[in-house]
Amino acid sequence: MDFMTEYRRKLVSPEDAVKVVKSGDSVAYGHFAMAPTFLDPYLAQRKDELRMVKVYSVVYPGLAQVAACDPTREHFIYNSWHFSGGDRMLHDKDLCNYVPMLYHEGPEILRRYYETDVFMFKVAPIDSRGYFNFSTSNSDTYAYAKTAKKIIVEVCDKAPYCLGGNLEAIHISEVDMIVETDNKPLIQVPAAIPNDVDKMVASHVMKMIEDGSVIQLGIGGMPSAVGMMIAQSDLKDLGAHTEILVDAYVDMYEAGVMTGKRKAFDQGRMAYTFALGTQKLYDFLHMNRAAASYPVDYTNSPSVAAQHDKLISINNAIEIDLFGQVCSESSGIRQVTGTGGQFDFIFSSFKSRGGKGIICLSSLKEGEGEKKSRIVPTLTPGGIVTVPRTVTNHVVTEYGAVDLKGRSTWERAELLISIADPDMQDELIKEAEKMKIWVKTNKL
Structure with missing residues (x-):
């Protein structure tokens, strides 16, 4: 024809x-x-x-x-x-x-x-x-x-x-x-440069990743730091089933740690629904059978993604309250980004055998005149709940990692305060007491 x-x-x-x-x-x-x-x-x-x-x-x-x-x-x-x-x-x-x-x-x-x-x-x-x-x-x-x-x-x-x-x-x-068109190059989105806090958070996340894990990274400095550390690690046969494919996946693949051999399906291929990065990523993807492009109702579907064992989802957040509600898309009423696939993958990871849904955030807000905690008693008025407390699983700051699944409100408060900035902890305890989610036997 x-x-x-x-x-x-x-x-x-x-x-x-x-x-x-x-x-x-x-x-x-x-x-x-x-x-x-x-x-x-x-x-x-x-x-x-x-x-x-x-x-x-x-x-x-x-x-x-x-x-x-x-x-x-x-x-x-x-x-x-x-x-x-x-x-x-x-x-x-x-x-x-x-x-x-x-x-x-x-x-x-x-x-x-x-x-x-x-x-x-x-x-x-x-x-x-x-x-x-x-x-x-x-x-x-x-x-x-x-x-x-x-x-x-x-x-x-x-x-x-x-x-x-x-x-x-x-x-x-x-x-x-x-x-x-005028054939201009595609938009170039370099990986965010991880700062020291990002690297500390990433070091905690690395302890949660095993050989054969299937990795989903979100956008930002912390997921980027995790990707860099994975590429330099001795982990074996990792896979990718993700919403976004970024430059870090190229690094992991070329380092030999991401083979996809142990995936339940799409073996040997990095499944993704969109890619956004630098020319390195775009050149890597061209006619490359190591990657597989799918519609989002395949990559992000909990019924699909959860079929992989050890699905590890790593995403950023803006703040989290003592009940475990995660806000990742707004600052109060100001929309900053969107829900995207964060809920999809945090939910899917828990359904995966051996999977972990991980929310990462620094303990303190950046660029503020005075110290302000990202772990807060309640979300900023107008703040959007991206991941409800019933779905929130692992939470990581530079001070450690906690698992909120199956925990009561007082246990959640204790766990989250334990990974807050030490200077913020006393005030958070006072607020938890006011909200009746603290008991006298709580210890940090």
Whole structure:
């Protein structure tokens, strides 16, 4: 079949592509590094022609112009399923709203509740069989593609061809329009540089990892520190079943500690739903069968992930209260990031035989004039519960690691205070007494 004839027929200019958007439409953007950063400014240029266009993104790299161009929000109403730094800046200016969800439920939410008029996303160049690869962002892409009325792909020759577990590509016959981009490199997201506290937290986490463990790392300095330590360790036959694939996984693979040989399935392959890192990661993924791209309702599904033994989930938090409620996405009422897959994997890890769901945080907030504890009596007013106390498992600070599962409220308070900053402990005990979650026999 002559795919290139069809390619040329569907190839349009960016100006013509965005003309398909009408007032009142719902427009979905591709996720993470596969966001339509080339088409977004062209759509923004149509501001005065359009009204009430709802745009949905996930971790848009940079500042989405459809939001930045319209301070009144009469033309574009911009929303995000998970905040990037740019989305956070827009939110602070009242130009972006968050859409709460459990990440593994994303495809089903789209099928049940959303009617997407236009879906635009970045893809790798067409292959010899007529497929456009989703590259680094599988995520909810296929679900959007199956439910959207119009599909526009923007082709980028810098996007790696990421081999799949499944549903990692779309055929040209399913695409309505093709736009060729300026082929700028994908966004580069270097690993956060771990500080001394991160390294201390990571050292406690390392004691909880065994040979044959299946590793899920979140984003941030602490998970990065754990990944670096794993790469330098003598652990054997680790595997990866994760939401995000970051540079640390390349380090673990190349160090020989991550072979995936003991995984229950996807043996020898790192299963992930999106990748975000530096060119090192993108080069590693290109046509590499050591990695497998899957939709998020596979990677993040508790019924799938928990089938692996020794599933170890390592994630950051903003604060945790003495009841064990974890806030990882907001500072009071200010949305900072999103739920993402944190709940999915903390929940899944406990279901895994020998698994551990680990919440990591420094004992003190950074950049504060006076000492402020991240372990608090109750969450900051307006703070969002990302992981409810019933699901919280292991919690780690630089002062140690505790396991809250099966513990009563007074036991939880005692355990959490034991890993708080020593200067904060007396005040936390006083607050625990006021809340009637402290008994006289409590000891630290």
